[in-house]
Amino acid sequence: MDVARQISDEQKALWNGRAARAWVDAQDLLDHMLKPLEDLLLDAVPAGSAGSVLDVGCGTGSTTLAIARRLGTKGRSIGIDISEPMIGLARTRAEREGSPATFIRANAQDHALEPASFDLIVSRIGVMFFDDPVVAFANLRRAARDRAELRFVAWRSAAENPFMTTAERAAAPLLPNLPARRPDGPGQFSFADEHRVQRILQDSNWSDIHIRPLDVACTMPESELLGYLTRLGPLGLVLPDVDDQTRAHIAATVRAAFDRYVHGDEVRFTMACWMVDAKASAAGRAEGGRE
Numbered sequence: 615m616d617v618a619r620q621i622s623d624e625q626k627a628l629w630n631g632r633a634a635r636a637w638v639d640a641q642d643l644l645d646h647m648l649k650p651l652e653d654l655l656l657d658a659v660p661a662g663s664a665g666s667v668l669d670v671g672c673g674t675g676s677t678t679l680a681i682a683r684r685l686g687t688k689g690r691s692i693g694i695d696i697s698e699p700m701i702g703l704a705r706t707r708a709e710r711e712g713s714p715a716t717f718i719r720a721n722a723q724d725h726a727l728e729p730a731s732f733d734l735i736v737s738r739i740g741v742m743f744f745d746d747p748v749v750a751f752a753n754l755r756r757a758a759r760d761r762a763e764l765r766f767v768a769w770r771s772a773a774e775n776p777f778m779t780t781a782e783r784a785a786a787p788l789l790p791n792l793p794a795r796r797p798d799g800p801g802q803f804s805f806a807d808e809h810r811v812q813r814i815l816q817d818s819n820w821s822d823i824h825i826r827p828l829d830v831a832c833t834m835p836e837s838e839l840l841g842y843l844t845r846l847g848p849l850g851l852v853l854p855d856v857d858d859q860t861r862a863h864i865a866a867t868v869r870a871a872f873d874r875y876v877h878g879d880e881v882r883f884t885m886a887c888w889m890v891d892a893k894a895s896a897a898g899r900a901e902g903g904r905e
């Protein structure tokens with residue numbers, strides 16, 4: 615099997631397996647945590663407009679639903695995600711709140727989106743998982759109208775986001791098989807290098823590219839911390855496979871490593887991200903990345 619296909623299959627399996635179940639189960643907590651990022655994306659959505667907006671890697675749908683609320687009855691808000699369980703929850707939420715938002719379960723890298731149909735394409739940390747980001751962003755470019763905007767938030771480096779990697783660092787001596795992060799492959803920190811992000815967008819025919827650092831203060835209740843750090847990230851993928859005694863020992867060790875983030879009944883940390891803006895120039899429509 616070629617490497618790209620293997621990576622693509624791995625990502626699909628990840629987002630339809632344990633990672634997806636953890637995101638579905640922790641939906642309330644994650645939406646609370648990531649709300650400041652969503653608000654920054656919403657600023658790009660003209661309230662009450664008749665525009666069409668695509669939310670890439672929409673997960674359980676919080677941002678897609680918020681966009682639909684902001685657009686009102688004239689606009690169109692569509693989320694696309696590779697994860698069946700997460701899209702399933704997004705659809706249930708839309709139904710529950712009577713939202714006109716719709717969802718596509720597909721790989722945004724190669725799904726045949728309607729050409730020149732979106733005025734705005736956004737993503738809340740959902741675009742770092744493509745096996746070929748240039749092909750993916752070229753696909754999104756073709757779905758964008760001329761002068762459409764692209765706005766997404768992606769993580770900066772693991773070193774700038776120590777909260778996100780504390781669990782795996784604390785657990786590593788106890789779990790030699792913990793999967794290592796691949797800095798050059800798809801994953802949470804694959805957009806850490808802003809020059810790489812710039813090149814990806816240029817090569818996929820986006821223009822007016824602006825990438826700026828964004829440090830967002832974030833909180834969660836202390837009562838949620840243990841569940842968060844044992845379910846999400848690389849640790850959450852392997853902990854279910856160890857015996858109860860080992861799991862309890864690892865959980866206690868890892869929880870202690872988070873003490874510096876705990877202030878009474880609140881956990882406080884900073885999310886170090888890039889806010890990326892770009893435009894679809896008319897010249898770039900027909901071209902588009904490697905294929």
Ligand SMILES: C[S@@+](CC[C@H](N)C(=O)[O-])C[C@H]1O[C@@H](n2cnc3c(N)ncnc32)[C@H](O)[C@@H]1O
Pocket residue numbers: 625629644648670671672673674675676677694695696697700720721722723737738739740741743744
């Ligand atoms: C970190 S989660 C973010 C989810 C959502 N944007 C949020 O903020 O709650 C990343 C999302 O990207 C999705 N994803 C990963 N690879 C994808 C692909 N190739 N096409 C579409 N979605 C993808 C995952 O299924 C997951 O829902």
